[in-house]
Amino acid sequence: MHAVATAARTDAPAFVREVGGIAEYRCANGLRLLHLPMPSMPVALAMITCEVGSRHEPAGLKGASHLIEHMMFRGSARFHRGNGGSIHALLQPLGVEVNATTWLDRTHYFDLAPSEHLDLVLEIEADRLQALRIDAGDLEAERGVVLNEHDLYAGDPMEKLHAAVWRTAYGDHPYGHPVLGTRDDVLGLGREALVGYWRRHYRPGNATLALIGDVARERALTLAQRHFGAWRDDGAPGEDDVPPPSPQDGERRVVVRQAAPPEAVMLAWRGPDGRSRDADALALLGPILIGGKGARLYRPLIASGLAVAGGHHAWRLRQPGLFQLQAEPAPPGDHARVERLLRDAVAAIVRDGVGADELDRAKGFLRGQLAIQRDGPVAIAMQLNEAIAAGDWTLYPTLPERIASLTAGDLQRAAARHLVDARLSVGHLVRDASAAEAG
The missing domain is CATH 3.30.830.10 (Metalloenzyme, LuxS/M16 peptidase-like)
Incomplete structure (x- = not known):
């Protein structure tokens, strides 16, 4: 040592x-x-x-x-x-x-x-x-x-x-x-x-x-x-020598089988790195799609009883992250229908964009989240930590202003760039009694 x-x-x-x-x-x-x-x-x-x-x-x-x-x-x-x-x-x-x-x-x-x-x-x-x-x-x-x-x-x-x-x-x-x-x-x-x-x-x-x-x-x-002050830096200047992910050139799929519930559908599109303005836009698209009763997918997916839960996450990473949607189909589990609803909702934004009311609601939702994330030293530190990891600590203090400045056009352009089939990976979590025997 x-x-x-x-x-x-x-x-x-x-x-x-x-x-x-x-x-x-x-x-x-x-x-x-x-x-x-x-x-x-x-x-x-x-x-x-x-x-x-x-x-x-x-x-x-x-x-x-x-x-x-x-x-x-x-x-x-x-x-x-x-x-x-x-x-x-x-x-x-x-x-x-x-x-x-x-x-x-x-x-x-x-x-x-x-x-x-x-x-x-x-x-x-x-x-x-x-x-x-x-x-x-x-x-x-x-x-x-x-x-x-x-x-x-x-x-x-x-x-x-x-x-x-x-x-x-x-x-x-x-x-x-x-x-x-x-x-x-x-x-x-x-x-x-x-x-x-x-x-x-x-x-x-x-x-x-x-x-x-x-x-x-x-x-x-x-x-x-x-x-x-006495901590010596004996290494080379901190250049990041980990190559970025290879470009994805087509849809990918995976099935995970298990004996017990829950079942789930997860869609993950290859997105931008965390410092990109597109990363801000994707952070707003999540709540527009599946973020509460006013979201596009609430009625066809949750209120209809097709799924019991749904969620979203836009991962901000140093290198290109993922934009993720997921839902848990209600028994007996119609994975194909749930997947089609998720994909169609994303395709509609790529094609037609988002409405002014949707944009305002999503900004209000995110403002509330940001307020919670600024409630005391621990909450602040956790968000600042992720901004440092993404490569720019100022991503944290400037986020409210950046989110406020986003337009409907910004969201549609980000969706068109990133939320396309060639950048998509689909996962199904399927209940299968034989999985217990195999395990």
Whole structure:
């Protein structure tokens, strides 16, 4: 493991810009600092977003990002259970909430703390980012925990359908691989391989520190420099060398069979990357199609009793994401009819566009969602985290203005570009009694 330097650089973080009340600074070692003061809050949130996720995992290392996330809670050079200073033992009695998640483009760690404990929180975070302790016994224990997660997801029918559709849509591209990795790779991941992966990707130039809540600007700058200024970046500049997905040139299909309900139909179109204006337009198309009683598909799909539930998601990713619609057919499960309704509704938007009332309702729905996503430091951090992962943190503060500016023409053009059969992958989750025998 890297040794932690004893003295931080004296260079203060340099101001870059301020957007939507969030100030961006850059430390001399390349670490980005984002600061959003919320003095009315009695807490402060610290979040580290490392721009590494399952997309960055080559063959043999699938699952490394998630396994490292687990190991980060086992401790570091200075803070670990062996010396009586485990992360949870130190922070939980102080009322600090600690958590982390791994996703396709990023891994993030966050601490919600009474503001007087922020100094200790950042001291611990800095140590485990710079001097992660990967003990052989701890590694085997966490490997077992991760394999249990594999078993849990393998037993979830909708997770199986989701995985099958993404694998079908992306083929060999890493977006088509499970974020948890493969069982074989997780079983085979050795300590040295994991350490090498951590060293390549856990660098200040590949990370963002966000401080949100009851922390004044000068204190934020001082704490960032004190705890992270000595973090060395030994790697090359953070160029993203993962090729984008190969173009899709025709409709793809997959069927997942299982013995028990539910049944489902999932449609996923290859969309734009998360920084595109088309990604904003697709975010509005979801609620127009299947977002409540005023949506186009509510009466023919839900009110008619053909399906018991439906949903949508426009995935904003660093590389081209998916625009997804799904519905659960009511028993006995008319998958073909449900699929045809979904496809016809999308084709009608490509052909005829959307109405002014529909556009206004969708904007109102999204405004409500955005208000919820700005309710406190944790909600803000989660959305900011995904914007960082998509490649531009300003996607978060500028989203309300961008959504407000969208026109019906923008939505129709985005649908015509992306929601076509040549970019579509279809998945059916089908109830089949013989699947129990096969399993």
